[in-house]
Amino acid sequence: MTPTAIRGVGVYLPAASEPVEDVLLRNGVPEQERRYYRDFFGFGRVRRDPGRPLEEQLADAARPLLDASVAASIRYVIHAPTVQFTAPYPEAVTARVAELLGLDRAVPFALSQHACASALLAVEAAGLLLDRSGPGGQVLVLAGEKTFRGEGEVIEGSAVMGEGTAAVLVGRGGGDRMLTLATRTLAGFHEAPFLTVEAERAFTVAYIEALSGVIRDALDDVGLAAEDVDHVFPHNVNRMSWLRVRQQVGLGAEVIRLGGQATRGHCFGADPFIAWHENRERLRPGDRYLLVAAGLGATLTAALFEHGGARPPDGAS
Amino acid sequence: MRWPLPLTGIRTDSVFARRPFRAHTDRFYSALGERYGLPAPSAAGLRTTFADMVRTLRALPGHPLHEEHATELVVLAHAGTDAEASWPAPVLSAQLPGVRRAFAVSDLGPVSGFAGLEVGGAYAAAMRCDRAVVVLMDQDRPIVRAEDRTTWATRAVTLVLGGEGPPLGHLDVSVTRGAAQTPGLPPSSPPTTGAWWHLPDTLPAVEDVVVTGYDPTSRCAGRCRIVPAGRQ
Structure with a gap:
């Protein structure tokens, strides 16, 4: 079986950033704990783009990977969110990204439940789907989300969240x-x-x-x-x-x-x-x-x- | 795509315990809804989560998730939002014997279950697994756009592929984009489980049974043909 392969990675990082201190203060984290995030965990600034929809941020990550022939080869667009819902029904973030990118034939869906590890699973799933969908196809895997207030901005004792996104072009062989x-x-x-x-x-x-x-x-x-x-x-x-x-x-x-x-x-x-x-x-x-x-x-x-x-x-x- | 394992069981469930929302959920949903111009959702009322639902199924004597058979693959699918950000797949990974992969497929409206079966079939073939369980789930109070008139209910459809038991048929599953909706076909209601709800009444069958779904948002069509055991 031809191996699953990463053929390219695109990234979008919001230009604006915010000191983690501000995020931690807003979320009521006491000074003693704020020091941990800075001095031990290593957090400095987080990238954020409060006025921008998630689908645009994901599409921006993907654009550098897609010329006309690559776009025509995309069979699936898979968003791998940490939290399993990103929009109220019947909104669909993944379908909206596919539309923004002109991927009219690709099936868009979300793969979740491994939280921040879901995107790695999605790369594996992409390869398996391609193995059964004929030659020449590729899959676009998307990762990254908006920072919600509260637990969407800070994972207690672990991390302060940012809004960088990534797009991964997955194929069989090459790369x-x-x-x-x-x-x-x-x-x-x-x-x-x-x-x-x-x-x-x-x-x-x-x-x-x-x-x-x-x-x-x-x-x-x-x-x-x-x-x-x-x-x-x-x-x-x-x-x-x-x-x-x-x-x-x-x-x-x-x-x-x-x-x-x-x-x-x-x-x-x-x-x-x-x-x-x-x-x-x-x-x-x-x-x-x-x-x-x-x-x-x-x-x-x-x-x-x-x-x-x-x-x-x-x-x- | 032909599933490598036969369908050996299917059942429906609609009795799930409910509990009050936890305070954090209201904050989480408010932030999500704000982006779409929705008012803060009411925290009043009792609800369940997808994690609570699979715990209920796991505890239910006679349910396929209750059995202590090794289940290498668990696929969940849902169209709507969860009442809280819960982790049903990790719950089952930790509780069921032998799980190697467990995940959920969503964001594809009524076709989410069909896509879950397609991804699941690819995994089942690659893993050469002996038993897989697919659970389609809906909840009665997801967060929706104000104009959405979808009818929701809290219920689950469970499909067992492989394992013990006589085969009910073989699944051919496909999801295609750009398809037109079949004229006159009512929308799947509730979205994830609607098309599958009466399937247990029709199996085993002597002729092919076809389940279809359509997601107008993505213009994706899902199709699952159940070919009677003994016919290929």
């Missing part, structure tokens, strides 16, 4: 080959983001082990070791937790492409793809990389890819 996808759903955290204090503490403990575990699952599945990973494109939550995951898994010191916390916030499911896009010039033929995300609920996912082109022999520079 960056998906080697595997591993996912785990933890029991006991289905009330998120409104967990009891006890459940919140339990999740903090379980999170590092589970995220490390799902990365190991992906590597074990294809017989690779932690040192074979050249890049990790992460979700932008608590920077400190990423350093602990790096130690637990044994990833290289410089492979985790952090930094988004400071400049754009946690942009729902778009984070790993925005990080990919930001670091695309660093990707060399044959590089292996992980796209990693964790979602409320709680589902954690690691997808392992190999960048297009032949990997140089070991020892070659």
Whole structure:
């Protein structure tokens, strides 16, 4: 079977940004806790575009990927939202994006329930759908959302949300080959983001082990070791937790492409793809990389890819 | 797309417990509705969530989700909004034995269930799974546009693919865009489960049974042909 592949990533980042301090103040987060978000979690500013509809922000991410021939090849448009509804019925954000982009033949729908990890699942689903829909087709996967007030702006003890969006062009063969996808759903955290204090503490403990575990699952599945990973494109939550995951898994010191916390916030499911896009010039033929995300609920996912082109022999520079 | 597993069970449920809204939900919905010029929704009244609904089904003796069979794939589908942002697929992932993938398909109106079956069929083939469960769900008070006159009800249709039990038929599922609505065909009511609600009364059948749906927003048409077992 021809492997699922990422053939391109487009990104839209709102020009306007807001200090996380303002967002945290607006949401009643006390000063002592605000310091954690700044000094330990690494958040600085969040990108926001309050007057702009979600569908326009998603379409802007996709436009650079679509010339006429690519547009004609799109069979499905899949939005992968964190929260499973983005508009009142019968509004349909995904159909509206397809319309804005002139994708008249593509079937638009949303794939959800893995929260911020849903976009990684959508890439996998895109490949499987293409495998059964004839040659030459491609799928457009969309990630990113509007920041609601309250719990839509701040995930307590974890992240401050931003409105960056990403579009991913998925095909079979070519591009960056998906080697595997591993996912785990933890029991006991289905009330998120409104967990009891006890459940919140339990999740903090379980999170590092589970995220490390799902990365190991992906590597074990294809017989690779932690040192074979050249890049990790992460979700932008608590920077400190990423350093602990790096130690637990044994990833290289410089492979985790952090930094988004400071400049754009946690942009729902778009984070790993925005990080990919930001670091695309660093990707060399044959590089292996992980796209990693964790979602409320709680589902954690690691997808392992190999960048297009032949990997140089070991020892070659 | 032909499902790789036969349909072995289908049932409908409409009795679900209700509870008051939690305070945060009103704030969440208000922010969503504001973008579409809607007034703040009333927090009064009792509702259920999709997570509560699947918990109810899981606890119901005789329901396919109650059984302790390994179920590698769970697909949920819904057209309307949830009463709260709940996580029904993770609930089932954690409670059912053997789940490898569980997710929901939405944002496609009455065709959401057809798209769920299409995605589910692709997964079932790739995973070579033995048993999958697909649950279509509606709720009676979703957030809707002011002019929407859709009739809603809280209910679920559960389809079992594979596993034990005699086959009721094989599913051929398709979703196509750009189709015209069949003249005279009433809209699916409520949107997700309407077209499927009476299907259990017609199976097993000696002839093909066809279920259709249409989403005017996306101009997508869904079609599911159930071919009797023994005929291909």
